[in-house]
Amino acid sequence: MTGIASSGFATLSRHSGTVLDNIVGVRVALANGTIVDADAERNADLFWGRVANYTITFNETYTPTQQDNVDALLGTQKWALSKENDDRLSIRYFFKTKSYMYGFFYGSNDEATAVLGSLMKNLPSGMVLKKNDFDFWASEEITTPGISSKGMSPRMYFYITSMTVRNDVPLDNSTAWALHCEFTKTISSDTSAWKYDNNLLLVRYDLRSKAYNIPFADSSITTMRGNFYKFVDAYKAAGGTPDALITYRDERWTIGETAKFLYGGGNFERLQKIKTEYDPNEMFNTDPQAIPALST
Template sequence: MPSRTGLTGKVIFQGEPGYEEARKNWNPYVDTFPLVFVFAQRTYDIQNAILWARKHDVPIRFRSGRHALDKSLSEVKGGIVIDVSDMKRIKVYDKKGIALVETGNNVGPLVKTLASQGFMAPFGDSPTVGVGGITMGGGIGLLQRSIGLISDNLVGLQMVDANGRIVTADHQRNSDLLWASRGGGGGNFGINTHYVYKLHRAPKEATVYKITWPWNQLEEVFKTWQKWAPDVDRRLGSILEIFSRRNGLLQSTGLFLGSKRELEQLLKPLKSTGTPTEIFVKTFTYLGAVNYLIPSQPIPGRSDDNKKFSSNWAPHLLPEEAIRIMRRFLEVSPGMSSNFFFLNSGGALNQPQPNETAFYWRNSKFYLEWNASWNSPFEEQINLALVEKTRKRLLPFVEGSYVNVPDQNIKDFGAAYYGTNFERLKQVKAMYDPNNVFHFPQSIPPA
């Protein structure tokens, strides 16, 4: 075994106290047995870890929030995991309208910190996700129609490259790296230490809603939602979730940057569909709305189930056959947390041209993802096959896939995640990591 000489920060080798806790991720499906964890306290620790790994020919993984959704992405058997979760500095530059945020921050605490100071930043549906990874892959969420993706609001970053050098990227310096970092996927070019985000003034108040229906009304509810959500007022982000039949939950939630009176009007098509069992509409302070939508959870968090995900973008409304495919999945999947998740597109998300940033999928009506969950190892293969079968059946009706919800069954992953931007991403990779030191399943190869 290589010695720890040269490693700094909090270092935990396999077999040492704290190792078992260190290797636990949000999704138990991705857990494995790395050789060593380095919990970096500062940039210097990351530099040393990279140089140590190269000296000892040990594979490297970058971890921020432990939310990688497929295997060998933020952990690798026998490798080094450089974990930045102790690096949580946030500095708001009020007059400049930017924030410097270290990559160990989690979405929930970051968004709430900024909201408490009168700013809003895009966020996803889980507070325990690390900003280190979600930012690089795009970062979808309820504010994407109002202020864009998380990556659309990225205006600078600092990265440690494969030689341990510090690289700064913004619109003036290394702008090709900034372009690639706005949707090109985490861990491809180096290990990021901090991001600089453009901030937006938060409204004093925002309105949230939640509507629940009987599960057997899923077809009627979905058809109404998919016609209504993509073209509704761009201040409204809307989620629709349909869980497995065994679970029985069918609900839509959303965030509106406006008044309750306005939102009640906008919601009329949804409220008049089927027979809702609950309709909740309430105006909060902006911080109160964020707290309602992403309540605080223990970090890093841990799911009770193993999960396998896949995802697509819908450029058109889904026909009856696609809805039947979705229903079959939800009827067959035994997991309580198996579900289909939909998020409306349009507005600021679809304004940039597909090649303006590395994030390509700018012409969708909505985003969809699904996951199968299981507890018993005997159920694993059944659920993996179910997710893959559903992906193949949906292919005629959808396009692309979301790199932050990776699926290693996708063979032509470059086109699926990045569309026609893949070739330029390979060129950027060749500039910053020509020897492909940062490689993992479905990583970008150097041109």
């Protein structure tokens, strides 16, 4: 339930919300063996704590400096904060020596031309727009390998961590540089237990392989994680309050860090009270980052 319906951010999440945003009721089994229904009116605390067609690719046509890459990210952010922003466009920005963006637009060719044109005005002049038209399942197979072919995804993750950048404290040149290293719409923060309101960007670091037999040393994860949290610290120093999405939570967080990143603004404390009421013996706690019951 959590992995599917909580806070995974997909191609239409900003436009239509996550699956969680559209759930109006659940039926759950409690630690005492009873089964109850929960919604906004019945067992409201339980309910609160519950549990694409157009493809575009941007490529640069010359060897950029890191400032070019930073300007591309900041230009995209500027567009996202403008009146020209259209939530039917989903973009992923890839950190490379020569960075590029890749995404989907759900709409007609004429609409895509207008929306993408407004975005391109904010990007460095060296970036070039390439478009391909796909039907629904072909486009979904690109963003989620195996979904229509029923095969295995080629992406195997060894480590993942993330944070979100909020609308009220967007990236500036300094924090965008920190992200590169030397080399939702209107949801209130207390609508559900997972705090992902007011997010502008999702920043995610992955360490992954396309083959089963390529090992990673623990030192590789430590180094990558250290670089990521240098950016997190720089964002904090600039006045930002980083949140995160539970689907991309850092497995190395302490429970205190988990509370701050995932359940800020008093949500963690409220969750502990609910946990203590319904599962005081922590029967459902199978993970070090699970919500602990309050001590008696």
